[in-house]
Amino acid sequence: MDTANNEKKMAALEAVKEIKDGMTVGLGTGSTAYYAIHAVAELIGQGMNLKTVPTSEQTKQMSIELGIPMVDINSIDSLDVTIDGADEFTQNLELIKGGGGALLREKIVASITKKQIIITDSSKMVHQLGKFKVPIEVIPMACSYVMRQLPAIGGIGLVRKKKDKDYITDQGNLIIDADFGLIEHPAVLDEQLNKIVGVVEHGLFIGLAHKVIMIKDGEAITFSA
Numbered sequence: 001m002d003t004a005n006n007e008k009k010m011a012a013l014e015a016v017k018e019i020k021d022g023m024t025v026g027l028g029t030g031s032t033a034y035y036a037i038h039a040v041a042e043l044i045g046q047g048m049n050l051k052t053v054p055t056s057e058q059t060k061q062m063s064i065e066l067g068i069p070m071v072d073i074n075s076i077d078s079l080d081v082t083i084d085g086a087d088e089f090t091q092n093l094e095l096i097k098g099g100g101g102a103l104l105r106e107k108i109v110a111s112i113t114k115k116q117i118i119i120t121d122s123s124k125m126v127h128q129l130g131k132f133k134v135p136i137e138v139i140p141m142a143c144s145y146v147m148r149q150l151p152a153i154g155g156i157g158l159v160r161k162k163k164d165k166d167y168i169t170d171q172g173n174l175i176i177d178a179d180f181g182l183i184e185h186p187a188v189l190d191e192q193l194n195k196i197v198g199v200v201e202h203g204l205f206i207g208l209a210h211k212v213i214m215i216k217d218g219e220a221i222t223f224s225a
C-alpha cells in the first residue's frame with residue numbers, strides 16, 4: 001500500500017475508535033471514507049450493534065455489499081458520529097469537500113451529526129482553502145445563470161465532466177467546479193454562494209467538522225473545534 005493510502009487507512013482506524021455500541025453512524029464518501037466503511041463493517045462483524053446512513057449511492061452500494069445495516073435518514077433526528085474525508089482542510093476546521101460529487105448528501109448528514117470526524121492523509125492540510133476548486137451543485141436549468149454570477153464574487157466556473165459528458169450527481173444535478181483563488185473569508189463565500197438562485201449546495205463546509213484526524217509520518221495529528 002502506498003503512503004497516502006496507508007495514511008488514509010490509519011486515519012480511518014483512529015476515527016472508528018469513537019464508535020460505540022448502539023450508535024447511529026454517518027458513512028462518508030471517497031477513497032478515505034472507504035477505509036472507515038470497511039472498519040465499520042468489521043465492528044459489526046465483531047458484534048457491535050450499529051445503524052448507518054450513507055452519504056452517496058456509492059457508499060450505499062458498499063454498505064449493501066459489506067452487510068452494513070442502514071437506516072432512513074428521515075426516520076432519525078440526529079447521528080452520533082459521521083466519518084468522512086475532505087479535499088482540503090485548515091486548522092480552523094474549514095473544509096472543501098465534493099471532489100467525488102457527494103457534497104450535498106454529505107452536508108445534509110453532517111448537519112444533523114453530533115460529532116463530525118474528518119479523516120485525511122497528510123496532503124489535505126492547507127493554510128488557506130482554495131487551491132482545490134469549490135464544487136457547486138446546481139439545478140441543471142440554472143447552470144449557465146450560476147456560471148454568470150460567479151465572477152461577481154471572484155470565481156470562474158467550469159461544468160464538471162465525466163467521460164466527455166456532464167457529471168450528474170446522485171440528486172440529478174450538475175456540478176460547477178469554481179476557482180476563487182485562495183479564499184480569504186470562507187464563511188463570507190459560503191453565504192454568497194448560498195444566495196445564488198439555482199445553487200443547491202456547495203463544497204465549503206464551515207462550522208460543520210468537530211474533529212480532523214490527519215496522519216503524517218505515521219502519527220495521528222488531531223485538530224478539534
Ligand SMILES: O=C[C@H](O)[C@H](O)[C@H](O)COP(=O)(O)O
Pocket residue numbers: 028029030031032033084085086087097098099100101102103106
Ligand atoms: O464528494 C466526495 C467527498 O467530499 C470526499 O470525501 C472528498 O472528495 C475526499 O475524497 P477522497 O477521500 O477520495 O480524497
